[in-house]
Amino acid sequence: MSDGETQEEEEEQEPVLLKGAIKANAFRCDACDETLGPPVFQCSMGHFICCSSCRDELQKCQICAGCSSLERSYVMERAVESVRVDCRYTDHGCQERTAWNERETHENACPHARCSCPHSGCGFAGRSTELLHHLTAHHKCPCTEFRCWSQFDLRVEPGIHVLLDKDDGQVLLVSTQEQPPGYAISIVIVPPCIKKTGIGCSASFSHRNLYGSGTLDFLPFLSWSGVWPVMGYICSVPKFPHVREDTGVELKIKIVCADATDEEDDGSYLESEEDDEDSP
Template structure:
C-alpha cells in the first residue's frame, strides 16, 4: 500500500469515527415528525412545498389544484431527502418496555413493531387481580398464583379433560399463545368457552370441535366453533361455545362434570 492510499483512508476512518461519536440523547417533540395533515409518522418518501411544509406521500397525492394544505399557496412538491434522513435516524423505545422489551425501533415503524411485539401484555381476567404481562408470564401466573390446572396440547391436537367450574390452561409448546378453557355454572347447566390468549388480536385461525357423551344419562352433544383470539383486556368471553344441560349431564361428588373431548385444529 502506497503512502497516497494510506493518507486517503485516514480522513475516511476519521469521519466514520466522528459520525458514531455524534450520537447523542436529545429531547425532541415527536409531533414534528408526524405529517401535519393526517398526523401519521412521516416516512420516506417525504415531500415539501416551496415554503418548506412537509407532507407524507399519501397526502401529497390527495392535494387539490397543486395547493399546499397548510399555506394554501400554489406550489410544486419536491422530495425532501434531508427530512427523510432525519426520520430514518430517530429511534424510540418500545411502548412495552415495562414488560421487558428492550428493542429500539425507528419512530415511524413503532406501530408496526407494536403489533408484532412478543412482549405486548395479556391480562388476567380474575376479579380484583389486575395482573398484566407477556403471554408466557401470564401463563405462569395462572398456574402458580391462581392454581389453575394445565394440560399440554399434544401434537394430535386432541384432549379429553375432566373440567371443573373455573379456568383450565392448555399450553402450546414453543408458541407465543395458549388456550384458556372456562367453565361456568349457570342455572341451565355447565357453560364452556374457549379462547386463544395472545397479545395481538388477529382473525381466528383456529377451530375447535367439542363433544360429550354421558353414559349415566345417555345425553350427548357436540359443537364446532372458531376460537376467538384475545388479550383478555376486556375479560373472559361473554358467549359460550358448548352447553352441558342441567339434569342431562351427571356430576361427580366434587362437582366435576364428565370429560368433554376437545379437538383443536391448528
C-alpha cells in the same frame, strides 16, 4: 436533469405527515362495530359505511332505509390506511407503527404483548409465560398440555383451566361458568398468537342420552385488560345430578390451526343414538 429538479421530484414523492386526533369510533363498522378495513362500502346517500363481511348480510342501509345500493368508498379506504398508530406495547419495547385497521392484528401477535389476569380483583399483568405461571401457582388453576390436531379430554369444572401447546408454548384459557341449567364453556387465546393462520377449536361431550358439541373456526383473544370476549363461547354442558365427583363429565377437545373451513356450531344439545356407558 438539474439537482434542483431532482430535489423537487423527491419532495413531491414524500407523503406529507399531519399530526392530529381522530375519534376511534370514526373508523368502525356501523353494523358490527369492528375496525374498518379495505374494502369499505357506503350507501348512495353517503350515510352508511360498512365492512365487506357485513355487506353480504345487509340488503339496505340501516340509517336511510330507502337506499339499497352499497358501493366502494375509496376515500374512506385511503383514510383508514393512512392513519398510523403506535403499538399498545410501545412501553414494553415494541417499535412498530401500523395502519389503524391493522393495529389489532399486530397487537394480537406482538411478542411484547401483555395480558392482565382474568380473575376479578387481581391486578397481575405480564407476558403469556408469566400469566401461565401466575394462574397455575397463585390461583391454582389446572394446566393441561396438548398438541394441535390431537384430541384430548378435559373435565368440566367451574373456573379457569390453562391449556399449553407442547410444541410452541402457545397458551389458551378455558373458562367454565355456571349458566343454568348447566355450564357455559368458552376458550380464548392468550396473546401473542404464535400460529400465523390463527387457532380453531372443536369441543364435544356425551353423557347418558345427551350429546353436545361446538366449533370455533377462529378463537378470540383475551384482551390486554383481562376481559373475556363473548365470542369465546363454544358450547354448553348440562348439570348431571348423579355424576360422581371423582369422574365428572369430560369434554373432548381438539385444537387446530384455523383455516375457516367449518361452520360454527350452535352448541345445542342433541339426543345421542348410543347411551353413555354410565347410563343405567
